[in-house]
Amino acid sequence: MKTYPAEPFRIKVVEPVRSMKRAEREAAMKEAGYNTFLLKSEDVYIDLLTDSGTTAMSDKQWAGMMIGDEAYAGSRNFLHLDRVVKEYYGFKHMVPTHQGRGAENLLSRLMIKPGDYVPGNMYFTTTRYHQEANGATFRDIIIDEAHDSANRHPFKGNIDLRKLQTLIDEVGAEKIPYICLAVTVNLAGGQPVSLENMKAVHELAHKHGIKVFFDATRCVENAYFIKKREADYQDKTIKEILLEMMSYADGATMSGKKDCMVNIGGFLAMNDDELFLRVKELVVVFEGMPSYGGMAGRDMEAMAIGITESVDYAYIEHRVEQVAYLADQLLAAGVPIVEPVGGHAVFLDARRFLPHLEQDHFPAQALAAQLYIESGVRSMERGIISAGRDLKTGENRHPKLELVRLTIPRRVYTYAHMDIVARAVIELYQQRETIKGLKFVYEPEMLRFFTARFEHI
Numbered sequence: 394m395k396t397y398p399a400e401p402f403r404i405k406v407v408e409p410v411r412s413m414k415r416a417e418r419e420a421a422m423k424e425a426g427y428n429t430f431l432l433k434s435e436d437v438y439i440d441l442l443t444d445s446g447t448t449a450m451s452d453k454q455w456a457g458m459m460i461g462d463e464a465y466a467g468s469r470n471f472l473h474l475d476r477v478v479k480e481y482y483g484f485k486h487m488v489p490t491h492q493g494r495g496a497e498n499l500l501s502r503l504m505i506k507p508g509d510y511v512p513g514n515m516y517f518t519t520t521r522y523h524q525e526a527n528g529a530t531f532r533d534i535i536i537d538e539a540h541d542s543a544n545r546h547p548f549k550g551n552i553d554l555r556k557l558q559t560l561i562d563e564v565g566a567e568k569i570p571y572i573c574l575a576v577t578v579n580l581a582g583g584q585p586v587s588l589e590n591m592k593a594v595h596e597l598a599h600k601h602g603i604k605v606f607f608d609a610t611r612c613v614e615n616a617y618f619i620k621k622r623e624a625d626y627q628d629k630t631i632k633e634i635l636l637e638m639m640s641y642a643d644g645a646t647m648s649g650k651k652d653c654m655v656n657i658g659g660f661l662a663m664n665d666d667e668l669f670l671r672v673k674e675l676v677v678v679f680e681g682m683p684s685y686g687g688m689a690g691r692d693m694e695a696m697a698i699g700i701t702e703s704v705d706y707a708y709i710e711h712r713v714e715q716v717a718y719l720a721d722q723l724l725a726a727g728v729p730i731v732e733p734v735g736g737h738a739v740f741l742d743a744r745r746f747l748p749h750l751e752q753d754h755f756p757a758q759a760l761a762a763q764l765y766i767e768s769g770v771r772s773m774e775r776g777i778i779s780a781g782r783d784l785k786t787g788e789n790r791h792p793k794l795e796l797v798r799l800t801i802p803r804r805v806y807t808y809a810h811m812d813i814v815a816r817a818v819i820e821l822y823q824q825r826e827t828i829k830g831l832k833f834v835y836e837p838e839m840l841r842f843f844t845a846r847f848e849h850i
């Protein structure tokens with residue numbers, strides 16, 4: 394029998410949760426317009442909406458919060474964070490930002506000219522928004538396997554080098570300011586990229602004078618998969634693998650709310666001296682002084698400590714294996730999920746879960762809403778609603794993957810919570826044909842999934 398590592402921590406502070414009656418949840422979901430983003434946190438029993446900013450901090454991080462140096466300039470916590478980012482990520486320069494999208498904004502504004510192309514391994518919502526808002530066309534160059542939820546490729550986040558070469562031949566390298574390489578790929582199911590692929594992308598890009606920027610949001614999870622799956626890396630530490638990964642990038646955007654183990658924060662890192670000068674000018678406009686970006690001193694201290702904790706093998710092993718534990722139970726019951734399971738979440742395949750609903754009736758949105766009503770478990774749609782409309786035609790984009798994401802916060806829930814989630818999903822699967830489709834009653838223009846409202850068809 395497969396075994397799973399026990400929690401590598403003791404619980405020192407607890408936050409009670411409660412489960413409401415089904416009728417109360419039904420009313421709450423209706424009031425939230427069948428959008429799990431609009432539920433009150435208090436009405437949720439087990440919250441798997443996101444792993445973003447939901448991490449439980451350690452005793453050391455909380456202790457760090459008490460030594461926040463809130464000086465407007467030159468905070469000692471910034472100096473600590475700056476040192477840690479350089480040591481663990483290997484880049485020459487960094488500026489803190491309020492979260493990942495703050496870094497994306499700075500990078501996109503400084504690097505992109507109207508008419509450019511930014512290729513990436515599948516899109517991410519805020520990342521693509523900033524690229525497009527600055528006049529670029531996003532081009533998906535992930536391997537085809539990533540779009541097939543049943544394909545068990547070990548590195549489904551890899552870039553297809555032929556697709557990259559084709560784009561270079563088609564538009565010319567001068568129209569490609571950088572490649573955005575996400576490690577891991579959130580929307581593909583938390584799928585990792587191999588070191589071999591990172592190296593090859595870096596080589597091909599540099600041959601053509603194109604820069605490579607990582608979306609490093611879940612880079613530690615990616616490093617764990619490399620250690621487990623890629624030849625010659627079993628004996629390397631997570632810290633060593635992380636540094637090697639980053640050596641194939643010119644810089645990175647980081648959402649500290651994920652693998653830096655804090656509730657808020659992020660950074661933009663880079664090697665180029667001239668770019669750094671321009672970043673320091675622009676960060677003042679959108680975030681704050683280069684020595685705090687959008688962050689309080691105490692939050693920078695917590696992030697510096699979080700980065701050092703994130704590469705601890707016992708931590709990352711438990712984190713990724715807990716996700717696998719949930720996935721293994723669902724697979725054993727025949728529930729369709731994205732395979733192989735990724736690092737931060739289990740993704741239900743709503744197309745196979747609800748074959749009686751066409752994509753324009755929003756199967757993933759409907760499934761997420763119903764899972765909450767039946768169990769109090771909150772999840773998130775990652776399908777047609779998240780994909781938005783095509784900028785030119787105004788039509789709905791129809792992504793191949795129509796998914797519901799059960800995202801596991803770091804160090805927050807136990808295996809017993811995972812058992813409850815598994816049972817709820819399996820019971821819903823057994824009555825799946827009763828689930829009805831949805832239609833919009835309110836559709837925001839940008840990033841619509843956050844605030845859209847729906848009703849049953």
Ligand SMILES: *Cc1c(COP(=O)(O)O)cnc(C)c1O
Pocket residue numbers: 445492493494495517519520575579608610647648649650658659
């Ligand atoms: C969360 C996330 C971002 C954006 O980061 P925020 O801190 O939420 O602004 C960017 N890329 C990926 C892959 C993410 O998961």
